[in-house]
Amino acid sequence: MSSKIEITKVCQHCGNDFIAKTTVTKFCNQKCAAKNYKQRKKTEKLNEVKTPTIQKTDFNLAQINDKEYLSIADTCQLLGASRMTIYRNIKNGTIKAAKLGKRTIIKKSNIEKLFTS
Numbered sequence: 001m002s003s004k005i006e007i008t009k010v011c012q013h014c015g016n017d018f019i020a021k022t023t024v025t026k027f028c029n030q031k032c033a034a035k036n037y038k039q040r041k042k043t044e045k046l047n048e049v050k051t052p053t054i055q056k057t058d059f060n061l062a063q064i065n066d067k068e069y070l071s072i073a074d075t076c077q078l079l080g081a082s083r084m085t086i087y088r089n090i091k092n093g094t095i096k097a098a099k100l101g102k103r104t105i106i107k108k109s110n111i112e113k114l115f116t117s
């Protein structure tokens with residue numbers, strides 16, 4: 001008697017019967033495994049594209065609302081402006097920003113101030 005486990009399984013990619021050496025094997029060979037992996041990745045990517053952008057924005061905005069200090073990217077999202085616009089306004093002093101190493105940090109209240117005067 002062999003101690004090897006032999007399980008007849010159906011390949012999840014091509015549907016052929018095969019003898020699996022382990023209980024976790026899902027494919028009859030490497031080729032099927034690779035093809036299935038590729039296909040899954042492709043599907044994942046497609047699903048990503050299908051996800052509405054609005055949902056993503058809403059989520060980010062909720063996060064931004066909780067923050068006191070914003071990155072340039074956050075500020076772009078919040079104001080719906082481009083990075084160039086934000087940088088230009090920092091340069092001309094409209095938006096006050098602090099440099100933290102390579103990062104530019106903007107206090108949210110500084111942005112809110114833009115709308116109070």
Ligand SMILES: [Zn+2]
Pocket residue numbers: 011012013014015016027028029032
């Ligand atoms: Zn197969």
